[in-house]
Amino acid sequence: MPNTDILRENIVSKTNVDKTIAAKTMRAIVLPEANEDIRLENIELSVPQCSDNELLIKVEYVGLNPLDAQYAKTGFCHWQYPHVLGLDAVGIVVDAPKGLYPNIGARVMWHASMGEHGVLSEYAKAPNYAVSVVPDNIRPEQAATLPCAGMTALISLDKLQIAQGDTLLVEAGAGAVGQIAIQFAKLRGADVFTTAAKCNHKLVKALGADVVFDYKDKKLCEKIRRELGPQGFDAILDSIGGETTARNIELMRFCGRIACLKPLPNFEHELLFRKSPNISIVSLAGAWLANSLCAQQRMSFMSNLLLESLAKGDLVVPEVNLIEFNSEHISAALNKQLAGGFTGKQVVKLNTA
Template sequence: MLTTEILPNIDRPTSMRAIVLAKASEQIRLSDVQLPLPECDEHELLVKVEYVGLNPIDAHFAKTGFSQWQYPHILGLDAVGIVVQAKKGLFPNIGDRVMWHANIGQQGVLSEYAKVPNFAVSVVPANVMASEAATLPCAGMTALIALDKLQIVQGDTILIEAGAGAVGQFAIQFAKERGADVFTTAAKHNHKLVKKLGADAIFDYHDKKLCQKIRLALGPQGFDAVLDSVGGDSTMRNIELMRFCGRIACLRPLPNIDQELMFRKAPNIGIVSLAGAWLANSLCAQQKMSFMSNQLLDALAKGSIQTPDITLIEFNAEQISRALHTQVNGGFTGKQVVKIFA
């Protein structure tokens, strides 16, 4: 029978602080509470959480709720921390710093401790800062999945919407690494940033002549691929800008697409959903997420990618509520990261 090991020199309490949502609402009112430590099964690790990266999806579901949530619900999906308890022989080892993207259907990670299946985590290299690692899971994996669905290869032309957003920043860097010609949209004050990341052509998404200017720069052939992170009318505009049988990866729900446009362009449409790996109970997809996490951490450790600028948020309900409202309002460049332990 396996025995449980606990990291020495860690004063592990019986309860923990957590930031919870009593109910979903437009106001996003969070509370700071004390809860019992999670109980782990034989394949789960108990992690002392150091940093949590905030994402637009956190703010979205704080407003609308999620069908599988039980309340009060702990928010947060992207975490980095130290393994403090695990069954003997389980990898990663006690004392390792790990990073993961949590199961959206279960309690989140905005708490002093969290549990996670051992196969869903990646060990953070010694030369990667924990706060930087916390920016990677949701945005970085979303970018990688989208580029894989788009089958980006050398010489492709790709439009990456919202290039200054966290997903956009990672997508630009990885698309350039694969040899693509990258077009992107961003507010004017972010043009210098996305140019530095590798974008070949940049357009102001506020420009009323956006389509005409893109066509003038692109030529008549249309994009080979589009990473559509905006949705709505932008999805139909992007399909119009694609070549016949072009490829589009959508991060938002699909709008009602005009049938004539569908017949004329015959787009290959892919849907990106990190949450699906958990909701579909797909062990293969969950393990693939760990593989992608390793890829992201390796790229960061080698210096081949850079993370968005980090804004540290205090671990309290008021500050995190404000940060989530910032996510909802949009126009935020960089990544908000909650510092829990460090």
């Protein structure tokens, strides 16, 4: 879309900002209790009350993640019900303490705390140090695809210490995390191998992957060794977990590095002694659950990098699939997250008029 259209939309959004919120209640999508079918409800809640360093934000778009769907089924130990779902959001600041940056009228992007209410509501609050201002030449729905997937990719690459000439395997390269990780790994000079369904090989190649394997191939390990040689991968970004994690350690060089996005399986002791892997766990939720101000601020720095890269054309985001803001449509979208079979990013559009 031409930049003039983006600018026009930004002007309209910011012109409609109410500097004082007259509304006392808001629409929200909640999980009444954890349930296998992900049954959600449309309800009215009070507009959040903000503390001294918090911004009140009118939510425009919410990016859905597999994590939202997983915990909608199982629940999370810190949640009280009914619980507002959603972690990734973009919106307009409508109330802020005087002198606090960013201030009223700014469009911001942020990743919410896993332990508190989420962002599938007309208004949400966020600490000012945990948000990033969205450049005017970025569409807000595209920005909403970035927080969870983008920061997970960046943290993984940092933990893996990816540098020029490293051989890196990115599992599930066509997923949102995989797409972003491939692009940043190439910027760091890595040789990127990835797995994907055959229908997505062209996509991940276009993003920069050097070698692509069909994840359903029964001879996958054999073909990887044939392509890579006997030395094994320097690093692996493992977003699958389970038996795949053990298989990936087998494919690593001695003292190789692996970043895991899922809980670790039980490993055979012989495998760990023989490979001596450097294993890292990646968790965005930990920044909030550990109450680490430094980690929360670092998330904002990473968000800035993601937005700057997108604004400069150095980053391509997953294709956006817009979802209507109601419980039925969002429930279906979350179930689709777990079923898989799609390569874009589902983003809920709120009625911001």
